[in-house]
Amino acid sequence: MPTVFRYDGFRFFFYSNEGDPREPVHVHVSKGDGEAKFWIGPNVSVARSAGFDARTLRRIAAIVAFHSQEIEKA
Template sequence: MPTVFHHSGFRFFFYSNEGDPREPIHIHVMGHGGEAKIWLDPVKMSRHKGFDFRTLRTLSRIVEANAQRIEEAWHDHFGN
C-alpha cells in the first residue's frame, strides 16, 4: 500500500492492486477511526465509513488541494 502523503493524522494511499481493469484515479484515506475512497476527477466520495460529514468535506478539500500530487503518484506507481 503505497502512501502518498499524511495530513492531520490521515494517511492518503493506494492499494497496490487497484482492480483489473484498473479503476480511474482515486485515493484511499484512513485515520481518526474512519476510512474513505475518493475519486479524483471529479473529486467525489466513492465510499466512506466512520467519518462525519464535516470530516468528509475536509478530506475532499485536502484531495482537491493535492490532486496533482495524487495523480503524479498514481502514474509513478501504476504507469500511464
C-alpha cells in the same frame, strides 16, 4: 499500500494493484477507525466512506482536491 502523504493525522494512500480492469484515479484515506475512498477526476467525490461524518468528509475532499496532482503522479 504506498502512502502518498500524511496530513493532520490522515493517511492518504493507494493500493498498487487494485482493480481489474483498473479503476479511475482515486485515493484512500484513513484516520483512526475511519476510512474513505475518493475519486479524483474530473471532480473530487466520495466513492465510499465508513467512520467519517459529513463535515470530515468535506474537509478531506478539500485536501484531496488541493493535492490532486500529487495523488495522480503517485
